[in-house]
Amino acid sequence: MDYNAAFAGLKVIDLTGGVAGPSCAMMLAQHGADVIKVETPHNGGDWSRILGRTYGDHSAFSFFGTMGKRALALDLKTEKGKEVLWRLIDGADVFMEGFKPGTIQKYGFGYDAVSAKNPGILYYSISGFGQTGPLAARPAMDPVLQAFTGIVTENKGEHDNHPHRIAISLIDMFSGLLGFQAISTSLYVRREQAVKQGRYIELSLMHGGAMLSVIRLIANYLEHGVAQRTSMPNGVFNTSNGQINITMVRPGDWNPFCKAIERMDLFDNPRYATHKVRGDNLDELLDIVRPVIKSRTTEWLSERLTERGIMNGRVNSYEEFLKEEQVAATGIMAWLAQPGISELVPMPNIPGLPPLVSGTRRAHAPRVGEDTRDVLGEHGYGPAEIAEMIARKVVGVPG
Numbered sequence: 241m242d243y244n245a246a247f248a249g250l251k252v253i254d255l256t257g258g259v260a261g262p263s264c265a266m267m268l269a270q271h272g273a274d275v276i277k278v279e280t281p282h283n284g285g286d287w288s289r290i291l292g293r294t295y296g297d298h299s300a301f302s303f304f305g306t307m308g309k310r311a312l313a314l315d316l317k318t319e320k321g322k323e324v325l326w327r328l329i330d331g332a333d334v335f336m337e338g339f340k341p342g343t344i345q346k347y348g349f350g351y352d353a354v355s356a357k358n359p360g361i362l363y364y365s366i367s368g369f370g371q372t373g374p375l376a377a378r379p380a381m382d383p384v385l386q387a388f389t390g391i392v393t394e395n396k397g398e399h400d401n402h403p404h405r406i407a408i409s410l411i412d413m414f415s416g417l418l419g420f421q422a423i424s425t426s427l428y429v430r431r432e433q434a435v436k437q438g439r440y441i442e443l444s445l446m447h448g449g450a451m452l453s454v455i456r457l458i459a460n461y462l463e464h465g466v467a468q469r470t471s472m473p474n475g476v477f478n479t480s481n482g483q484i485n486i487t488m489v490r491p492g493d494w495n496p497f498c499k500a501i502e503r504m505d506l507f508d509n510p511r512y513a514t515h516k517v518r519g520d521n522l523d524e525l526l527d528i529v530r531p532v533i534k535s536r537t538t539e540w541l542s543e544r545l546t547e548r549g550i551m552n553g554r555v556n557s558y559e560e561f562l563k564e565e566q567v568a569a570t571g572i573m574a575w576l577a578q579p580g581i582s583e584l585v586p587m588p589n590i591p592g593l594p595p596l597v598s599g600t601r602r603a604h605a606p607r608v609g610e611d612t613r614d615v616l617g618e619h620g621y622g623p624a625e626i627a628e629m630i631a632r633k634v635v636g637v638p639g
Contacts, residue, residue, distance in 0.1 A: 245271065246271045247273035250273040251273070252334040253325075253336065254275050254277045254278065256366055257286040257287050257288060258287065258338065258381070260338070260419065260448065263412070263417075264336070264364075265305075266304065266309065267416070271424075276312055276615055277606070278316075278328070279312075279313060280315060281608070281609055282636075284608065285608035286608075295578075297607040298607075302605060303578055303605045308603070308604070310606060311606035311607065312328075312635070313608050313612055314636075318634050324616070324629075325349065329361070332361055333360070333430075334423060335349075337349070340377060341377060360437060360438045362427065362430070362441060364423055364443070365442045365443070366442075368380025368381070369444055370442070382412045390460070391406065392404060392405050410452065422443065469522055470488075471494075471519040472497065474487050479534060480535060482555060483538070484542060488551070493550055500544040501529070501532050501536075502532075506525070506528065512525055571589065574589050576598045577598040577599070578605050608638065610638055616629070616635065
């Protein structure tokens, strides 16, 4: 077993779409599994490929979600397409689906049917609200679940006090990691079995959102919706040339903060002398501190705060983040050539694995149906039969 390819030799059939399921399968591919991404040959394939600006067969969503996989375009609405999928399932270790609950059963590939033919398979289902319950059939994406789970109530605009969704695919990405850990630990157990025994694993974005926000969920419930206020001026502040985030969690941070902003009179003021009174008078304190911070540059503040052990960070754009010296020094980013785009694509390296390198399977995001011929050939289909399936649009290849 190799640390850099822990799942080498494993075969994964990935029928998921969007972000949460594909990102989970992508992590399996990054750790050495042969992940065969099965998507429709019609309408652009996985719908994540057409989210936002597109670059050939890709979008920013699909560059990440397909990386390291092999892509097979297959029409499961045809009997021939179903036959192909059964061949793929033979000998597979993991089967992943992300259809609306009940849909995969209509195609004939529910857990009972698949496990009957491959008892050792790990069968993973990802959905919006879960496989059962009154909302099971309702379609849902990350923004809907951010609202449903309560996350948007934590993100109220400073100027409009209105709940806003967090722009990144927060629940999707976290759910992808939860799915990866559930499948990975199951694979670990299964490797120790003399006779491989599979299992059914379910995850919903609703569950992922609850796990993601568990600390705030517990705190809000126990505080009955009235959160305990911080006792010091935390948050994002305007500076003379940008913005800075300041975060203080220890009572002992108050003295060095006052020194950093050159306002020791605040430290000596009895209205702000203790944890409790600072909390009671926080709005008043913020009204004093904001103009002080705004009169200084981000760099001046950051240097003085850092010297005194106060956590802080410049508010960057994504582009500014990528240009930070610290990012380059730690080597967390790779710059990859990808199909459909002339620029190199920034991609975080996977923790615990070697850096991504352009031109390798791990670093490549395939086009729709890019590996159709190879995958079919490996599963017993000859050139003539493959050509016939392409002509009948049972399978697809890049145009």
